[in-house]
Amino acid sequence: FSLTSLSFDIFLTDVCYLDHAGSTLYSEKQMSNILSDFSNNLYSNPHSNSTSSKITHDCIDQVRYQILNHFNTNTDEYSVIFTNGATGALKLISESFDYNNGHFVYLQDNHTSVLGMRSNAPNVNVLKHNEAFEIFNNDVTSILDRNAKNSLFAYPAQCNFSGTKYPLQWIKKTQDGALSRLYNSNKWYCLLDAAAYVSTNFLDLSKYKPDFVCVSIYKIFGYPTGLGALLVKNESERVLIKKYYGGGTVSMALSMENIAIPRPILHERFEDGTISFLDILAIKHGFDTFKRLNLNMNLISEHTFSLARYVYYQLIKLRHSNNEPAAVLYHDTIFEDRTHQDGIINFNLRRSNGEYIGYAEVLHIANLFGIQLRTGCFCNPGSCQRPLNLTSEDVIKHYEKGHVCGDQNDLIDGVPTGSVRISFGYMSTKKDADEFLKMIGECFVERPCVTKMPENFGILKENYLKTFSLFPNSSSTTDDEINKHKNEIKNKDNSFSAPKKIEIDNSFSNIRTINGSLENIYIYPVKSCGAFEIDSSWRLVLTGFQYDREWMIVDSSGVCLTQKRNTNLCRIKPNINLKENLLELCYGSKKKSIDNMQF
Ligand SMILES: Cc1ncc(COP(=O)(O)O)c(C=O)c1O
Incomplete structure (x- = not known):
């Protein structure tokens, strides 16, 4: 399969857009x-x-x-x-x-x-x-x-x-x-x-x-x-x-009698208004x-599948320095055949101690890297519950604990409520895939990272073949024949058994190892305004640092002002005076104080 990009003219060339299953791009x-x-x-x-x-x-x-x-x-x-x-x-x-x-x-x-x-x-x-x-x-x-x-x-x-x-x-x-x-x-x-x-x-x-x-x-x-x-x-x-009608969907309608004759042509009858x-x-x-771009759907399918296959094998092999897998992938196939799999990767990440990383954390980091992806359960609760092993009771429990579809409540009691999805379109490039992998490697994998096929890959392959009935003549084969075939696969196809030696992955070696130290802590008390530096002891509350993202400025109709439209907001500098219980907003030489921090 080809990973070369298909030609495309797009407005925003520097965007790494990986949400084509959400909506694809227009040229x-x-x-x-x-x-x-x-x-x-x-x-x-x-x-x-x-x-x-x-x-x-x-x-x-x-x-x-x-x-x-x-x-x-x-x-x-x-x-x-x-x-x-x-x-x-x-x-x-x-x-x-x-x-x-x-x-x-x-x-x-x-x-x-x-x-x-x-x-x-x-x-x-x-x-x-x-x-x-x-x-x-x-x-x-x-x-x-x-x-x-x-x-x-x-x-x-x-x-x-x-x-x-x-x-x-x-x-x-x-x-x-x-x-x-x-x-x-x-x-x-x-x-x-x-x-x-x-x-x-x-x-x-x-x-x-x-x-x-x-x-x-x-x-x-x-x-x-x-x-x-x-x-x-x-x-x-x-x-x-047809029950309801409206607009041109009737051949005749009376106002004083409840009579209407639907149009005979199907689309004319059903396209109300x-x-x-x-x-x-x-x-x-x-x-x-x-x-114009000489595209056909088979070419697109081959292209998107190839990109996803590439990312799948990079992610499935990716491990922290202690040999613990960095990603858990949620797929029914092993990306062998595009008849059964499209260009979508769905996963969660884990820390080296096995803890899940919430999808909201991945989303925020991706946003910082300019990578557009999607998280949550994708309006598909059944598909999400199955690989995440969430029972209906679990989902109800998550709801009772405050999680609703589409929110950022990504982990409840350490258990993911959803996952991360990237999806490719015909205009996606290998560079997009690599930028995404670089972000994962740089931010979520403990160095030096290790690459190794998962030990259970043989089982994944077996499940895939069985599900899609890909054992030869599977509808008429006996269990013995299927077992014989499974053994043949195991013996023949070494590429899917776990390699004995652990490889250090070179493709991630150009990524910097960051030894961080904490120098300052800033909070953003008012949405879209400047930062306030914490330089003394500070209370931690349920949502994080006290007064972080606490207020917003609204216009006369109650609509929140943001920097996207009102860029000057960033010049408003908040100052929190804990002793006097005062929030000051400074704009150049102008200052406004708000007592008791109540608007
Ligand atoms: C499989 C599937 N069915 C239905 C829908 C709903 O489509 P729309 O939001 O365009 O109505 C989607 C949207 O993502 C989808 O992926």
């Missing part, structure tokens, strides 16, 4: 082309029927074709409904799917946007990660019980936590009734959450045909944000019942960017 040319298009053409409300409105309507239809073409399908097979992100697409299915008392089944590793669908389903069931692989690794034997229940299985084409790619073969197996034995229902529909997958992979809808697919546009092109699409297999549209037409038109420039 400079892409944005200038959008501006030029919108400045030179008049686009208007596509429901208005004026000339500009008709042009807008036609251009939007062309974007629908482009989207279908991107997924190797056409209007005979699929329809595109524009939504508010992938979440909007999932919500649409949740509100319209006609279960007729059937089941909603979802995978443990689904995003919260899928978990929310439970609230509209009559019967809800979750499939654990291993359980799902066990069921789908077997051949489907169809059951003849013909009842009228409609059931829906939702799973992610790719997990946004770990980058695991779930087999697309599950789509057909679902439709063929693989879950019928477990749940009493015969008619199965498959909802593929492709939001993470399609950002860096080719989804071929001529080969894999889920009934419903949701995607987010900004994850593919970086812009426009807040726009997604639901792709519906035409033959499955009959199970979508005025669609975000300028955003939709901007998608064309995303496709043009790919064309």
Whole structure:
């Protein structure tokens, strides 16, 4: 695989951006082309029927074709409904799917946007990660019980936590009734959450045909944000019942009688209100960017996977000087094959004494290094709980102790509440990967650092092969045959057994060893203002040093002022007079004192 960078024009060239699974970057040319298009053409409300409105309507239809073409399908097979992100697409299915008392089944590793669908389903069931692989690794034997229940299985084409790619073969197996034995229902529909997958992979809808697919546009092109699409297999549209209507989604509506006739064309029926037409038109420039840069999704997938694979093997081998591993990685694969793994690395760091380092600490250090990454549980509690060994009781306990999703409460009783994620996009470079590794080596590893494969790597490999059913003819092999094959792997593939000799890693040798000594302590009593030096004994409170980050300055509407917009704030110097219980704010020769330190 190639680690060379794919060409890209970007505004901010000195940024080390590693959150492409959150949202990828837009190119400079892409944005200038959008501006030029919108400045030179008049686009208007596509429901208005004026000339500009008709042009807008036609251009939007062309974007629908482009989207279908991107997924190797056409209007005979699929329809595109524009939504508010992938979440909007999932919500649409949740509100319209006609279960007729059937089941909603979802995978443990689904995003919260899928978990929310439970609230509209009559019967809800979750499939654990291993359980799902066990069921789908077997051949489907169809059951003849013909009842009228409609059931829906939702799973992610790719997990946004770990980058695991779930087999697309599950789509057909679902439709063929693989879950019928477990749940009493015969008619199965498959909802593929492709939001993470399609950002860096080719989804071929001529080969894999889920009934419903949701995607987010900004994850593919970086812009426009807040726009997604639901792709519906035409033959499955009959199970979508439209309830609410608004804007142009009706052919006729009466005000004095409760009568409204929904439009016959699927997307016209489901796109309530005025669609975000300028955003939709901007998608064309995303496709043009790919064309201009000579990109295709397979190239992107290979590139992002290669970068992640490189980082994975650097991190998994990284140890402190006492030979203790520096990182714990959370993956179902060993980055052997991009069919099963995307360009995402998820991990936590540990100190040389084995203690976990909270993800907020890693986030703050990364910010200081100009590295943009993401921490927490990534709106995917199931995926996060599984490798972190957190039971539902643990998560409830963390919540009761004050941890909520997205906060910086990273360790509770020494146990991580989440993790750190880096993710690559097509514009990522090896330099980005190296900058990240340098930051980890410099700040979180005790020198001299050691590199050595983990002793349990053979087991990781075995689990991976078993999960993805990669032992030869695994569906029909006996346990004895599988064990024989496992032994062959162990004996044949020495690269995965722990090396006898410990190697000192040269790639990290150019990193300075810092022997620090504490010279001053500063606190920042008022947000965005200057520092105050502590030069006497000082109280430690629950949040750290007393009066550190205690106050902020707000404008007349109560909005906090920060240095990002009000750079002069840094010239306000706070002074805390403990004896007189006074906070002084000095700006040049001006001084304001606040008694009792109360604003
Ligand atoms: C797998 C998956 N599903 C759904 C979503 C929700 O997408 P959006 O925020 O664009 O609605 C995301 C977003 O990260 C995702 O990764």
